[in-house]
Amino acid sequence: MGGDILTLNAGSSSLKFSFWHCETGMELSELFRGEVEKIGIAPHLRARRPLGDTVGDKDFGNDGAKLTHEDLLHELFAWISQYHRQNTIKAIGHRIVHGGNSFTAPARIDDEVMEKLSKLEPLAPLHQPHNLSGIRTCAKLVPHVPQVACFDTAFHHTMGPLARRLGLPRAYDEAGVRRYGFHGLSYEFIAQRLRALDPELAHGRVIVAHLGNGASLCAMREGRSVDTTMGFTALDGLLMGTRPGTLDPGAVTYLMREHAMSAAEIEDVLYHRSGLVGVSGISSDMRTLLASGDSHAHEAVELFVFRAAREIGALAASLGGLDGLVFTAGIGEHAPEIRSRICARCAWLGIILDERANGAAAPRITAQASRVRVYVIPTDEERMIAEHTVKHIGQAALLN
Numbered sequence: 583m584g585g586d587i588l589t590l591n592a593g594s595s596s597l598k599f600s601f602w603h604c605e606t607g608m609e610l611s612e613l614f615r616g617e618v619e620k621i622g623i624a625p626h627l628r629a630r631r632p633l634g635d636t637v638g639d640k641d642f643g644n645d646g647a648k649l650t651h652e653d654l655l656h657e658l659f660a661w662i663s664q665y666h667r668q669n670t671i672k673a674i675g676h677r678i679v680h681g682g683n684s685f686t687a688p689a690r691i692d693d694e695v696m697e698k699l700s701k702l703e704p705l706a707p708l709h710q711p712h713n714l715s716g717i718r719t720c721a722k723l724v725p726h727v728p729q730v731a732c733f734d735t736a737f738h739h740t741m742g743p744l745a746r747r748l749g750l751p752r753a754y755d756e757a758g759v760r761r762y763g764f765h766g767l768s769y770e771f772i773a774q775r776l777r778a779l780d781p782e783l784a785h786g787r788v789i790v791a792h793l794g795n796g797a798s799l800c801a802m803r804e805g806r807s808v809d810t811t812m813g814f815t816a817l818d819g820l821l822m823g824t825r826p827g828t829l830d831p832g833a834v835t836y837l838m839r840e841h842a843m844s845a846a847e848i849e850d851v852l853y854h855r856s857g858l859v860g861v862s863g864i865s866s867d868m869r870t871l872l873a874s875g876d877s878h879a880h881e882a883v884e885l886f887v888f889r890a891a892r893e894i895g896a897l898a899a900s901l902g903g904l905d906g907l908v909f910t911a912g913i914g915e916h917a918p919e920i921r922s923r924i925c926a927r928c929a930w931l932g933i934i935l936d937e938r939a940n941g942a943a944a945p946r947i948t949a950q951a952s953r954v955r956v957y958v959i960p961t962d963e964e965r966m967i968a969e970h971t972v973k974h975i976g977q978a979a980l981l982n
Contacts, residue, residue: 587674589967590674591967599615600615614632622647629661655716673728673730676717679709680706680709689733691731717729738762738763763807769802773806780946787905789904790907791910792910793910794914797820799893799894809900822857823867824854824859825852868913871883872919887924908959910958921940921958925948
């Protein structure tokens, strides 16, 4: 006896999903997960069970370029009905990038919540509209199923006022122009896993490096966010796949003034044409850049490492020292060379890497003599969303 949970994570060009079964006692077991990638180009739906065997593979090809997120959600529900049973879905959990000042915990979605979330779209223009479109589409497809919003910004609400404040006139701060932080679902999962792996370290001063196409760092004390590299938007902080990270605001006003660029053109440069792809002129994919002999690819990788190490130093200052460092997400989990280079630049903090353990991506990759313990921990935002959804909906509703 139990109910099923669907989680959705709608991005600008992808739609990640996972399907979970909830038993009596609120225990979750994963049934399958996957994504629809290359939305707007050549959509492709793939799904797999936890052990990796494929259960769904549908290529929409170039003819699918005109399919919207809403169209592809219809396709996903149709596939779920064929592979599983759509009528077993008892709740749907959504990753929502921005919760603003209002949402510091998961929320049951209703008209009032949707109205508040819609007002936050200008703060996350490339993510929030797709997040909310997914909610509206699910409401049409399965109107009787409750939906829960899980926020990427919520984990960072524990940051102090100085870490949140921008050096702008107070009126803008009161209007919500402040540092929020992102990747919160990932950081929350890592904090949870670290408590199981190394309880002593979990209570100490830890920096988590979520390194993927989108990348950020979070400084934690006792598993709570103290500071982070992303700020008002997901553009801030580290060099990323297509985003520049920390940027002198004067560079933006210069582009507006001297290159007559509009806000939309600047947004395109900052979100899509900067970062690794902009510096290298080759790719936003770290694997491609590491394999390349091109000098520009080498420079992009070195800049990524330099910026990550510099920000680790800054967050160590926010924490008043450092006890642990955790690598996670696509690059953090799968690029030992990047981990090695970052740790080498952070040797002054007391990091002594165990290269053999690093190459094997063992949970702990530092030597016993290392003053700072370094771990590689795979993140799982989908599980975090599912757990929040179960807790928020409650056992009675799920098991009916």
